[in-house]
Amino acid sequence: MRAIAVSEYGATPSLMNVPRPEPGPGEILVKVVAAGLNPFDWKVVDGILKDTVEASFPIVLGTDGAGVVEEVGPDVTRFRPGEQVFGGFQDLARGTGTYAEYAIGREDAPIAQMPEGLIYTQAAAVPTASTTAFNLVREAQLDEDQTVLVVGATGGVGQAVVQLAANQGAKVIATAREDMAEEMRGLGAAEIVDHARGDLNGQVLAAHSDGIDTVIDMVSDKAGVERLTTLLRPGGTYLSTIWSLNPDALAAQEIRGVNLQNSSSTGLLEEVGDLIEAGKLKVRIHREVSLEEAPAALARNRAGSSRGKTVIRV
Numbered sequence: 001m002r003a004i005a006v007s008e009y010g011a012t013p014s015l016m017n018v019p020r021p022e023p024g025p026g027e028i029l030v031k032v033v034a035a036g037l038n039p040f041d042w043k044v045v046d047g048i049l050k051d052t053v054e055a056s057f058p059i060v061l062g063t064d065g066a067g068v069v070e071e072v073g074p075d076v077t078r079f080r081p082g083e084q085v086f087g088g089f090q091d092l093a094r095g096t097g098t099y100a101e102y103a104i105g106r107e108d109a110p111i112a113q114m115p116e117g118l119i120y121t122q123a124a125a126v127p128t129a130s131t132t133a134f135n136l137v138r139e140a141q142l143d144e145d146q147t148v149l150v151v152g153a154t155g156g157v158g159q160a161v162v163q164l165a166a167n168q169g170a171k172v173i174a175t176a177r178e179d180m181a182e183e184m185r186g187l188g189a190a191e192i193v194d195h196a197r198g199d200l201n202g203q204v205l206a207a208h209s210d211g212i213d214t215v216i217d218m219v220s221d222k223a224g225v226e227r228l229t230t231l232l233r234p235g236g237t238y239l240s241t242i243w244s245l246n247p248d249a250l251a252a253q254e255i256r257g258v259n260l261q262n263s264s265s266t267g268l269l270e271e272v273g274d275l276i277e278a279g280k281l282k283v284r285i286h287r288e289v290s291l292e293e294a295p296a297a298l299a300r301n302r303a304g305s306s307r308g309k310t311v312i313r314v
């Protein structure tokens, strides 16, 4: 089958012909219709998991996907052939992923039936970004009228964070370049600060001289976190998806710091699917590409300027 894969860590992803995987006990084989691109996919190529998982090469890239159950392995009770499913499908130990004609899913993995109102490309954009945003906003414990700065708001995770935080009644300050400002307001941002103009602190303090309650940050390194922490009032909360925080150092400043590792489940995917169907969470697809175009799309995502989700039509 056709797949986008790498033969070693650090290699440039390319289109390869790899064997179609066979579902083992507790596994399903899914004919992938669309795969969702995440920064995690190029981080896998860089070797982010090389000390924790014994991978089989070539590794087919891609965690998120949506498609149709083609076959079920022995002992599978939750799925039947022909069902439309979406969720997380990568298995590095087997070298399988969603940038391919077929992927393997485990019955106990975060995989759910596709909500009726969603098409495959939308469903493939949901699993990692929307569940991470859901967990971030839950962990932030936002009260109504609290002020939250979302750094990286224009990305896949950030766009969902902005909407979910605004749904909770929080006042959302979103980072966005000029061309995305209106879009972010449409998703519920009350204020925009433009990271391309520099001095984020100055822009936030101009309207909030006594500080803010929460930062949800998908972007900043340790130095950036140190700068933005000074915006928080004592008792505030700082969350990072890229593990830039030192929670002990923050606790000494009366700030709750959380490096969030996403954990998903079938129930959470269903909950997020319900929000989308109810119109309470919009998934903005920035770009749809073919399988052949996926390596270039990965390179673009690595370089920045994501304006929402990229989806690969397989």
Ligand SMILES: NC(=O)c1ccc[n+]([C@@H]2O[C@H](COP(=O)([O-])OP(=O)(O)OC[C@H]3O[C@@H](n4cnc5c(N)ncnc54)[C@H](OP(=O)(O)O)[C@@H]3O)[C@@H](O)[C@H]2O)c1
Pocket (backbone or CB within 6 Å): 038, 039, 040, 043, 128, 129, 132, 151, 152, 153, 154, 155, 156, 157, 158, 175, 176, 177, 195, 218, 219, 241, 242, 260, 261, 262, 263, 301, 303, 304, 305, 306, 307, 308, 309
């Ligand atoms: N820990 C976990 O479990 C977990 C889960 C999901 C994601 N993540 C990580 O979270 C990060 C974000 O994921 P994503 O899917 O949302 O990525 P994405 O779709 O690529 O979006 C990143 C966004 O950040 C913006 N950005 C870049 N530099 C910025 C800056 N200095 N200030 C403000 N915004 C900036 C980018 O826009 P411009 O380039 O135009 O500025 C882009 O819109 C990734 O590193 C991902 O691996 C971690």
